[in-house]
Amino acid sequence: MSDNLSESLFKPQVLKRETSTLSNAKASQLQVVPHSTHGAWYRLLRRQLWAWQGVPALGTEALLSQIAVCQKTRTSELLDTVAGYQPGNWTYEWTQRAVHHQTKAKLAAEEGNSERAYDQHRIAFHCASIASFPHYRGDDSAASAQVIAHTNFVSAVAHHGTIYRQIKVPYEGRFISCNLLLPDTDSVKPVVVVSGSVDSIQSDYWPFYEKFLGPAGFAMLTVDIPGCGSNSRWHLKQDSTQLHMAVLNHLKNVPWVDSERVAMLGYRFGGNLAIRVGFLAPMQLKAIITIGSPVDHVYSSVQAFHDLPQMMRDCLANRFGEDSSYEDKLFYSARSLSLKTQGLLGSGKIQAPVLAMIIEDDELCPAQDAQLISSVSRCCEMKTLKNTQITDRLSGALNEATLWLQKHL
The missing domain is CATH 3.40.50.1820 (Alpha/Beta hydrolase fold, catalytic domain)
Incomplete structure (x- = not known):
């Protein structure tokens, strides 16, 4: 500093x-x-x-x-x-x-x-x-x-x-900066690409590695969403996975990971991105995990969007490069994040197996979103998490996700 x-x-x-x-x-x-x-x-x-x-x-x-x-x-x-x-x-x-x-x-x-x-x-x-x-x-x-x-x-x-490497991915004349964490460099490791909510940055997901993925022998690569953290120079838009696609394409150049054994774990909005990547790049991912991930309702229902806390609406506006006081315009932009509106949900099946974790009585990912997610893959496992303290819920979810990855990656 x-x-x-x-x-x-x-x-x-x-x-x-x-x-x-x-x-x-x-x-x-x-x-x-x-x-x-x-x-x-x-x-x-x-x-x-x-x-x-x-x-x-x-x-x-x-x-x-x-x-x-x-x-x-x-x-x-x-x-x-x-x-x-x-x-x-x-x-x-x-x-x-x-x-x-x-x-x-x-x-x-x-x-x-x-x-x-x-x-x-x-x-x-x-x-x-x-x-x-x-x-x-x-x-x-x-x-x-x-x-x-x-x-x-x-x-x-x-x-x-833990071994740390900063991965710089060239994109549009600049670089996407990612954090790669490795248990060792004795061999190439299967890698889990992690992205999270619209109000988080890469370092927030250290416990995912420290307590779960690292001890299981996985590498973890974190990627900020567009408009946030190290990726703040790019706006969020309907093509929300542009940065993640560039990162996935770059993995073959990263010597410490096995680019043929890649999973994506998305927490909240990150799960929306993971499913989208699964549809658009079916050969890139071997497994997908989503946790409480909104894919349609909160982006397509005027009332559900209006009911979001002001900070969340401002957060989306900031990622889009807009002003949340123009509510109609912001809602129209947010609609582009609905995978149903994009025509992806219901259009086919993701090749990779999917583990979708749904939080009980969740306003961001309600039952109708859970139903949509359940049909995205021929091999889609659904898990309902009790709406208990987040410490128990998240630890349980990540423990189960790690065991599931050991079978599929």
Whole structure:
């Protein structure tokens, strides 16, 4: 991390644009929604997920309380909309916490305590990712936080003993940057390409490898969706898998993985992409796994789309390069993400076997989407996950996914 960046992270900057205003011209009109599951916050508070990733829960609650009681100017009624990069601002507070753990990690490394250095770097990169969340293009403070996240991610992986390679895939005169994780380089490994939700970045999926795929002997390659993270220079559009196709075509040039044994695991929106790749490039994938992945309803139903939390609609607008205040235009763009609208669902069968995991009473991937997914492959296994705590649900899903991959990859 450069000295200039480090200095800017600690120096408040009152004139920085507030995140909720970046993709919504009407952000100042946002109000607390009574009885809402996300309360008085703009961002979706993924407490359980963050705890599952290893971020200490008590520290999270203390930090959220600090943001909530801040008396500085906000751009709306919502608690996490403190304007400027300064105390009380979401990105500022989480960045300070990330740097705090980074400092602890460096001290541990100097003392020769690699295990503690790993643990502190891991907390640091997750905190930095939360600082950037929901990772809007055009958010300079979030972009700086992503640099901290990546720096600490690389350090954490090194202390963990996992082999890391950054894969640069040439595309349209630039490069798609992917993280490749390997248990060793003694032999080429079957590789699982992982992509996630519209509000996540690559480092968020480290637990997928650390706890499940790595111990099973798989390599894991993460790819940001278009419009997000390292792929923010490209807009999301109907051809949503353009970057993933380029990555898959490039795998034959990566010496550490077996390009003939490739699976794709998609969490939430990433599963939509995985199914699309399965239809468009049937010879590229040996297996596909989706977890709670919306393929039609939320993109084709006006009411379902309107019922999405404001942050999720803003997030899609940001990925498309649009303004969510133009609701009709945004819905029209979102319709292009429906695999049914694209004519893929019902048009044929994916050759690769599919394991589709559906979350009970899920608003993003309801029963009608589950029915559509069940028919995408001649070998499609459906699994319903109980709507319990995400820590149990996600761990159970990934454990089952790993066992399934060992049979099919």
